Amino acid sequence: MRSVIVGAGIAGLALAVELRRHGVEATVVEARYPGAGNSSRNVGRVRRMQLTPDLTEFSCRASDKWTRVDEITGGRNPLLYPTRYVWVLYGEDEREVVEPMQPMWDEHDARARVVEPSEVLSAVPVLQGGQRPVGGVIGDAAIVHHDAAVYAYYLFAREAGVRFEIGVRATGVEVTGGHVSGVVLADGRTLPADAVVNAAGGRSGEFARACGVEIPNSPIRREVLVTEPSKPFMTPAVTFYRPQEGWFNQTLRGELVAGVVDVDEPFGMNEESSVKFLGRTARVVLEKAPRLAELRVIRQWAGVYDTTPDKRPLVGEHSELPGLFALNGWSGRGILLAPLSAELLAREIAGLGRDPLLRSFDPNRFAGRDSTVTAHSDYYSGYAH
Amino acid sequence: MCYVITNNDGGFPAPVNPKLPATVASEAIRSDAPALSSSFRLRRPRGPMCAKGYCSQCEIVGPDGRALACQVAAHAAPPPTQRDLLRPLGLIAAFFPPWFYERRFLRPRRLRRLSLHVLRHLSSAGPLAAQAPAVRPRRYEEVEVEVAVVGAAAAEPGAFVVDPDSGDVPLGVYPGRTLGVLRGDRLIAVRFERLVLATGSYERLPPIPGNDLPGVVGIQAAETYAGSGALRRGLRVAAWAPREQRRRIESLATSHGLRLVWMDDRAPRAIRGRRRVRAIVTDRGRIPCDLFVVGVRQPALELALQAGATASLTTDGLPILALDDTPPWLEVRGEAAATTSGVPDVPAACDAMACLCEDVRVSDLKACVAQGFHQAELVKRRTGAMTGPCQGKLCSATVLATLRELGVDAAPTRARPLARPVTLGELAADA
Ligand SMILES: Cc1cc2nc3c(=O)[nH]c(=O)nc-3n(C[C@H](O)[C@H](O)[C@H](O)COP(=O)(O)OP(=O)(O)OC[C@H]3O[C@@H](n4cnc5c(N)ncnc54)[C@H](O)[C@@H]3O)c2cc1C
Ligand code: FES
Numbered sequence: 001m002r003s004v005i006v007g008a009g010i011a012g013l014a015l016a017v018e019l020r021r022h023g024v025e026a027t028v029v030e031a032r033y034p035g036a037g038n039s040s041r042n043v044g045r046v047r048r049m050q051l052t053p054d055l056t057e058f059s060c061r062a063s064d065k066w067t068r069v070d071e072i073t074g075g076r077n078p079l080l081y082p083t084r085y086v087w088v089l090y091g092e093d094e095r096e097v098v099e100p101m102q103p104m105w106d107e108h109d110a111r112a113r114v115v116e117p118s119e120v121l122s123a124v125p126v127l128q129g130g131q132r133p134v135g136g137v138i139g140d141a142a143i144v145h146h147d148a149a150v151y152a153y154y155l156f157a158r159e160a161g162v163r164f165e166i167g168v169r170a171t172g173v174e175v176t177g178g179h180v181s182g183v184v185l186a187d188g189r190t191l192p193a194d195a196v197v198n199a200a201g202g203r204s205g206e207f208a209r210a211c212g213v214e215i216p217n218s219p220i221r222r223e224v225l226v227t228e229p230s231k232p233f234m235t236p237a238v239t240f241y242r243p244q245e246g247w248f249n250q251t252l253r254g255e256l257v258a259g260v261v262d263v264d265e266p267f268g269m270n271e272e273s274s275v276k277f278l279g280r281t282a283r284v285v286l287e288k289a290p291r292l293a294e295l296r297v298i299r300q301w302a303g304v305y306d307t308t309p310d311k312r313p314l315v316g317e318h319s320e321l322p323g324l325f326a327l328n329g330w331s332g333r334g335i336l337l338a339p340l341s342a343e344l345l346a347r348e349i350a351g352l353g354r355d356p357l358l359r360s361f362d363p364n365r366f367a368g369r370d371s372t373v374t375a376h377s378d379y380y381s382g383y384a385h
Numbered sequence: 386m387c388y389v390i391t392n393n394d395g396g397f398p399a400p401v402n403p404k405l406p407a408t409v410a411s412e413a414i415r416s417d418a419p420a421l422s423s424s425f426r427l428r429r430p431r432g433p434m435c436a437k438g439y440c441s442q443c444e445i446v447g448p449d450g451r452a453l454a455c456q457v458a459a460h461a462a463p464p465p466t467q468r469d470l471l472r473p474l475g476l477i478a479a480f481f482p483p484w485f486y487e488r489r490f491l492r493p494r495r496l497r498r499l500s501l502h503v504l505r506h507l508s509s510a511g512p513l514a515a516q517a518p519a520v521r522p523r524r525y526e527e528v529e530v531e532v533a534v535v536g537a538a539a540a541e542p543g544a545f546v547v548d549p550d551s552g553d554v555p556l557g558v559y560p561g562r563t564l565g566v567l568r569g570d571r572l573i574a575v576r577f578e579r580l581v582l583a584t585g586s587y588e589r590l591p592p593i594p595g596n597d598l599p600g601v602v603g604i605q606a607a608e609t610y611a612g613s614g615a616l617r618r619g620l621r622v623a624a625w626a627p628r629e630q631r632r633r634i635e636s637l638a639t640s641h642g643l644r645l646v647w648m649d650d651r652a653p654r655a656i657r658g659r660r661r662v663r664a665i666v667t668d669r670g671r672i673p674c675d676l677f678v679v680g681v682r683q684p685a686l687e688l689a690l691q692a693g694a695t696a697s698l699t700t701d702g703l704p705i706l707a708l709d710d711t712p713p714w715l716e717v718r719g720e721a722a723a724t725t726s727g728v729p730d731v732p733a734a735c736d737a738m739a740c741l742c743e744d745v746r747v748s749d750l751k752a753c754v755a756q757g758f759h760q761a762e763l764v765k766r767r768t769g770a771m772t773g774p775c776q777g778k779l780c781s782a783t784v785l786a787t788l789r790e791l792g793v794d795a796a797p798t799r800a801r802p803l804a805r806p807v808t809l810g811e812l813a814a815d816a
Contacts (some may be wrong), residue, residue: 040766081501110758129517147766148484158757162598228441228774228806229425230451230511235502252501253769255507273802275556275574276525276563283522285815290517293810294450296776299801300557 004029004183004193005351006170006207007190011327011338012144012199017072018346020160027191028162029183030043031169035150037201041271042304043224043257045237046147046336047085047141049105049112050207051097051384054360059333061357062340066142069152070337074159075093079145081252085112086123087137088288090242092107095135095186097222097380100357105139109311111218112139126234126289139210143237144335167192172210173324180323181185195329195349197325202269204303204314204328216366217329218374219304221270222259223277226294238289241379245314248292256295260284267307267374273300279299305332307374313384315341316348325349326363399815409437409462410443410455415615417675419599420660421445423509425484426744426775428475430660432599434589434779436444436606439805441774442597442741450514452803453662455606456477474507483768486679487489517812523567525816529576533667535688536583538556539718545575554761554811558691562714565802571683572814579714582689585719586682587778591625591652591704592787597741600662604630605638611641618642621673623665628682628728634680646690651705681728683723683782684708689711689799690770703730704786706797734786742773754791761788765798776808 001024005012008030016026030036038222048063052208069078089095098114105112121128121134158164165185173196174182182192199209202219229251237249246260278300286293306328308314313334314326327345330337344355375382403412410433419432421443433443436455443454444597445464467711469475511515524579526798532544535555540546545568548626558564564575588603602610604626622643624634627650638645645655651667656677664673683705686696694711698704708717733739733746745768758764761784770784771777779785791793 033762034765036762063760079501116781124654126513151767155757222787229508231508231510231512232505233513254505272560273557275559275563275572276816278556278565279523279525279572279816282809282812283814283816287519290520291513291515293518293813294514294521296451296774296806297777297803297812298806299772299803301801330635352618354655368644 001025001195001350002193002194003027003197005197005199006032006183007037007199007201008154008164008166008240009014009037009199009334010150010153011158011317011330011334012197014198014342015148015159015163015327015346017153017160018342019349020157020162022346022350024346024350026162027193028157028164029168029170031167031184031192033166034154035147035229038303039150039201040146042146042335043146043303044335045085045219045249046089047135047139047237049085049101049110049139051101051380053104053108055109057102057135058340058357059183059336060110061109062337063140065143065340065343069149069192073152073156074241076156077078078149078152079252081142081143081145083141083143083237084123084236085137085139085141086120086236087139088094088120088124088127088133088238088240089135089137089194090131090133090240092134094242094380095274097384098137103106107232110139112137124236124238126291129290130286130288130321138236140299141237143249143251145336146304147233149335166225170207172323175321180321193323195323195325195385196347197327197345200328201334202271202306205340206269206325208326211226211321211324213320213324215314215326215329215363216309216374217306218267219269219303219306220267221265221304222261222332223273223281223300223302224257225257225297225300227279228298230295235327242289243284245379246281248285248289256292259287263376269304271304273302285362306334308375309330309366313337313361314359315343316354316360316363319364390537394542405609407459407613407615407807408455409447409457409459411447411610411613411615412459413454414610415617418661420440421470421599423472424475424597424741424744425479425509426475428469428472428478429597429744430599431597432661434601434606434610439775439778440588441806444511444774446511449518451511458623466476469507469509469555471507482752483743497503505542518622521808521813523570523572524659525572525574525814527574527584531577531689532579532581533575533577534566534581534583536585536719539581541581544581545577545611554807555688555804556807557804558688559802562688565810567807572812572816578693580717581716581717581718582683582721584688584721586684586723588679589681589683589703589726589782590679590749590779591681592731592737592739592783593652593655594734594736595656595662597654597657597738598662598677599660600657600658600675601656601677604633604678606640607676607678609639611637616643616676619644621646621675622678623647623653623672623674623676624678624680625649627730629727630680634678646674652728652731665748681726682723683724683778685778686721687776687800687804689715689717691802696797698782698785698789699725702726703728704784705782733783733790739784739787740768740770740773740777742775742780743769745784746771750784750787753789754788754793759793761793761795761798764788764793771798774780776803
């Protein structure tokens with residue numbers, strides 16, 4: 001059994017390592033360098049609670065999986081930093097959405113609680129003096145150092161005999177008798193393969209199209225800024241959705257990373273930073289946490305969320321083209337979801353059957369639907385069903 | 386090649402009257418205690434280097450929170466006198482590669498959670514101020530101009546001129562021919578047809594041991610400190626500079642009564658001292674000195690690179706990053722367009738500091754490459770080199786030149802905005 005994985009992000013690398021555990025040959029094709037995509041552009045949050053039962057169940061298992069990544073990668077340390085997620089509520093309407101979630105979270109051991117404003121302020125003292133929250137959700141979470149994690153997988157994959165084709169783009173697949181038989185590279189070579197996995201991140205839609213398969217996976221830009229380090233002043237990962245989605249936290253190194261989204265951000269591949277983002281993020285974050293004002297921003301960058309209409313990933317084989325597998329569509333949660341998804345997909349590729357945990361991630365679930373556009377939506381309406 | 390220094394004791398002209406305001410940094414130099422801060426990992430003493438606020442090596446905790454000593458008026462804050470109590474930890478850290486979190490260090494696993502929490506607190510970075518500074522969001526504006534210019538030296542009539550020396554802050558060049566600028570109470574996205582950059586240059590540090598010691602300063606910095614009366618008569622100065630900079634250094638020495646004890650275009654073997662520069666070691670032996678002036682320059686290319694220009698390491702003499710190609714609508718002038726360092730090459734010494742901000746030594750780069758990281762982008766993320774507060778201004782040339790010596794693809798890494806650090810308070814805008 002030979003497999004070729006397109007994309008050396010966290011998903012492709014994790015899958016390569018998992019496939020080797022089943023004795024499947026694996027080659028990873030990467031157009032730029034390992035981690036060049038969103039796996040080095042994100043903020044590495046791993047949280048248990050989600051807004052739906054299926055995603056909450058999966059996320060709890062996926063969070064547990066993260067605590068085993070060091071073993072899986074031969075004792076390398078992905079710098080998984082256990083902390084709490086503090087989801088700060090500024091609108092009464094938000095409380096109405098999250099309060100009914102409590103029993104569901106308890107059932108799945110999501111370790112999350114809806115809390116009063118005073119508890120939010122004591123969990124995140126830098127919010128004091130800022131806009132007053134109406135409440136919050138505090139849950140168990142971890143922050144992983146994305147580069148440490150990517151390199152743990154990358155170094156171990158090489159040790160485990162995974163082959164790498166770095167600096168060359170995959171341009172499509174070769175099909176023989178209705179089944180995928182290889183991957184075509186931009187330099188003209190074809191790598192023979194019984195299974196080809198599309199783990200191309202923001203370019204997954206593009207690569208699928210090049211293989212003749214339409215998948216509803218649209219990239220949308222997400223920007224980040226980072227400040228110079230300072231002594232630890234907060235441990236949790238903070239997120240809010242009013243007046244618009246934004247988040248910030250302090251890294252292990254002491255830097256503040258932050259981002260506030262543009263509600264009118266258009267869909268499309270865009271890894272470029274903008275001026276507007278700086279002004280918007282600084283203003284909105286300081287409205288919430290005014291003490292951060294003296295931190296000096298040293299750099300900004302952008303990545304994309306590869307987003308599906310129902311905000312769930314595509315994990316599994318395309319029925320239209322046997323031998324072509326999807327491992328993408330993370331909708332902003334690939335760091336959290338990829339290691340466990342990779343483990344389960346590797347079992348599937350190795351012929352051990354499909355795990356029921358993957359039931360809502362079927363890549364063929366949109367077939368026959370009238371509309372598969374990914375629409376702009378408020379977080380609560382977009383992610384709650 | 387070595388320039389023989391005559392003993393010019395006696396007959397000094399009177400020191401020029403200080404013209405520039407004294408800063409915490411200039412006071413530190415004047416009082417012979419240039420160590421102002423502690424480096425991030427190895428906790429090595431660090432002091433003012435550029436005097437212009439881009440090297441970020443002189444960060445102190447001032448009266449209004451963290452500040453760069455070279456930008457704070459001397460009377461506003463006393464120079465920090467505290468010794469770094471955690472310095473011994475730095476000596477231990479020196480035995481670990483920069484990715485010290487790998488395997489061994491954080492074993493056993495049970496302790497990992499604890500050790501991550503503890504490690505965070507060992508950082509030498511300053512604390513957050515207890516009081517929130519007042520912030521008034523700026524107005525966000527988009528303007529369209531024919532020509533945008535960065536650097537007053539290249540000002541053209543009718544152009545939108547961004548002059549960092551008079552308070553404008555260029556943030557970066559963005560796609561769609563856009564320049565981000567802070568000016569007055571506005572955050573401006575300037576759309577231009579043509580861009581002219583006269584962004585000047587930075588210190589190109591020699592790749593030798595001791596290159597990060599307090600007392601290693603750039604030539605502009607030495608002039609600035611002299612101008613604020615910080616360089617006392619008789620101060621012993623060693624200068625490493627290309628030939629065409631010698632006059633400049635000599636005239637600085639004569640006008641301020643400095644003793645030029647050594648000047649050459651070939652870098653010495655090492656700079657010595659514990660908490661500050663005490664001497665240099667050359668082929669001819671040890672030469673005591675108080676200040677090591679760097680006259681070798683690295684063009685300031687980040688805005689040009691963001692605009693889509695390409696650059697590579699030069700091949701004659703000590704490598705610097707120099708422009709190869711620029712888009713047709715971009716023009717780079719002055720020191721930023723320099724194409725040679727003008728000094729002979731010296732191989733990077735293992736215990737030289739490659740990246741000061743992140744405490745990455747040449748030996749760490751070698752270890753990283755030996756581990757199989759064969760692209761500059763990977764080495765950058767793996768070691769943190771070029772990602773510190775100066776964003777590679779002081780170190781890109783050294784890091785990339787070292788990588789090239791090791792046979793690694795040394796194309797410059799992606800240059801991202803911001804061109805220099807700006808506080809969140811200054812950036813906030815109604816965008
Ligand atoms: C700002 C931001 C913050 C985020 N925060 C979080 C978070 O807190 N928690 C979380 O769980 N997730 C987060 N994410 C999402 C997460 O980063 C992604 O879901 C995850 O990195 C996806 O990994 P991947 O391996 O699928 O894709 P990528 O890392 O994007 O990797 C895809 C790789 O494929 C390569 N490639 C593409 N096309 C081809 C081709 N044709 N041939 C060869 N190679 C190709 C690319 O060069 C790239 O290296 C965030 C994302 C962003 C942008
Ligand atoms: S010296 Fe500042 S980033 Fe390397």
